[in-house]
Amino acid sequence: MMMGDSFGSMGSSMASLFFLWATIQQIFPNHLKITIKEFLLSLFQQLCFAQRVSDHFTNLFSPYVEINFPESDKYSFNQAFSAIETYLESKSTDKSKRLRGSQVKESKGLVLKRNEAKVRDVYEGVNVWWEIVVETDGNRYYKLTFHNRARSLITNSYVKHVVQEGKSIIVKNKQTRLFTNNPSSQWVFGQNMWRSIEFEHPASFETLAMDPKKKEEILSDLIAFSNGKEYYKKIGKAWKRGYLLYGPPGTGKSTMISAMANLLNYNIYDLELTAVKNNSELKKLLTATSSKSIIVIEDIDCSVEFTGNRIKKENSSRERYGKEDKDENSVTLSGLLNFIDGIWSACGQERIVVFTTNHLEKLDPALIRRGRMDMHIELSYCTYEAFKILAKNYLDLDGDEAHPLFREIKTLLEETMISPADVAENLMARNHQINVEKSLRLVINTLEEKKDNQKSQQEKKKQKKFKMFG
Template structure:
């Protein structure tokens, strides 16, 4: 007997059992049906070698859409479009993309480690295959989902669609430094099992520091686009207390970047600690003296340094995974050392003035140039002048479209020469003032 004949014979046996079972259900009392069902299921396991599981699309009392069902649907979308004849279509990503899934009573085949499997309206074989399906399905969902930019009003988040075009290819930075950051981010995003094995929450802190206009906000956008994460732009001054801060943290999702921009300006966290130490010293000197509370303290945000530290790496910071926390600052020296130590801000990234490597990226972005006879002059001037990538980009921006590369480069050289002269004059004035101060001090 050929394999085809054996399979047809097996199907005939199963069909006969199903027919007999239907008759029993219709004509026999419920007790007898229950009694016979036990033996029928036992016999069926010998002749029907498959296991079947059903995933409902909606679950729970509120009939929320099942994450497992969504993952399976995403996983099967590519196979369904080639194998199934009847498909369901769903428009996603701001009406710009279509996801196809199989219609009811359609069947899609799959292969997992040499084992043949079939899907029919959400039914499947169990085993390690399920973990594979969920993992791949969630990855497809992350790829297709519409990412969001959140901001807080008090203790509540609101959002808009995140559509910033920044990426590491167009970021004005040295290639080696850029690669180092990309590798670090990619390693983090794939390190769930590693973080679990060492007993740490799956999160990482980045401190971006440097003068204004060096690309700190653009770096955050590029990080989000690389990892396909949402961004939570946390405005600390709008948070009234540590309790509100903790509530905001709990409401953030996984696969997200929580960013506090210009943290040195957000709250006087270091100043809070100094004021507290000063009050404690005064109380030790004269414990009986009663001092009035400052009215401004009651009106302003009551978020403390301790509350922010707990937000970054306290117990509540582990209520979710795959989060990146980013601080940006123009003045790193103003920050409390406890806030930026390793373990909280794991990676410190300096974004400084524009150098020649960064300029070449900007020239390629704005002028589509990889070389030019004026590049040597620009390289020399950049070594002698402090100018931000934002200022360089502004001079490369064409005044009309299409732009004239020659004119833009001449404009940039003039700006660099002028900036060099101004910085030279300022240095001379600072030197004179310093000498004058030293002379007065000696007298």
């Protein structure tokens, strides 16, 4: 490195020669210009040759070793890269001349981090140098430089120390993020497949409006899964879990997913299938997700390829063409199942796959059979138990006898189909002023209206049936 530095002044010497030549152009006559030009060109060639020779000998006899840690390996993110980045950012900032300030949440103070391209570190008395390198195609990698005499210490101990320390800091300071997939036209060399924002949804299982027994069952299952690394290894299954959330709109499917993420501190990958062209793209997207994550496909019944209509469509194609009509430029059920339940399901650990649907009967049985979707969770209309949770959340009323109007609401809930979202809307404080009596009266009025409408619709259906068979 010192030998390379000794030749570093050659660049400035060349710049001086070009400046000298510009001056000569203005002062000397033409015949002298030609002579001087030939001399300068000869000197420039000699300097370039000397530079090439010096570089060769520097590399040949340099006692320093370099290890590169790229940000990605083809389509897979290099976990070591983020661990190294976190480790280097956590190094002491008291001597750093370049810092970066950030505030993750309003409730938290300003965080200062090192913001230098080159960082020196010391490990057991050995100096090492880290440098972030950005290539012309946008790919990044960390370059680690150290003396050859410390090769064994660095490769066997130091690198592992950096990665483990970085990962522990990531877990400690992890902020849950919400990802969504970009169209493949925006992918750059296997990167930029996902974009994300910080996820700050306040949902929790404590505030989730649903039957307490069902809630406890789901909660226990999630905790058992997150602690099940050795168990899944023992039984020879990929460490993943599938949940199917189904029920009418407004019954809390999205809120349930948010509560899951907050409980386990997992990232959410909201997969938009309409932006995926084919199975190959789907595979690349899913393998680029991180461990400790929830992969969500909402309203999966809206995709015709994953519904019961798929069978009719295939039969129609066979009758028309005598063979299956396969669209190679679309995502298919088999492509999705290959990641959920096939050999690709083992690519990554500690992942949860969640499907949501408003119409369970429309889904292809192959998609939701037990073993693929391990738990089928019905999120139904608001019950009295769910209402009590909402009343506690919004009005600070706790218990069966918290208010005299509870009995009337209980009776109406047993006779009326209403979503928890509709009940919550009536309990919401107006202008941030809580009025318990008024809010409960609004709930009662809404329940009575819905009860009358539902009764009227049922009578119309009965009359229609009577006309058909009368």
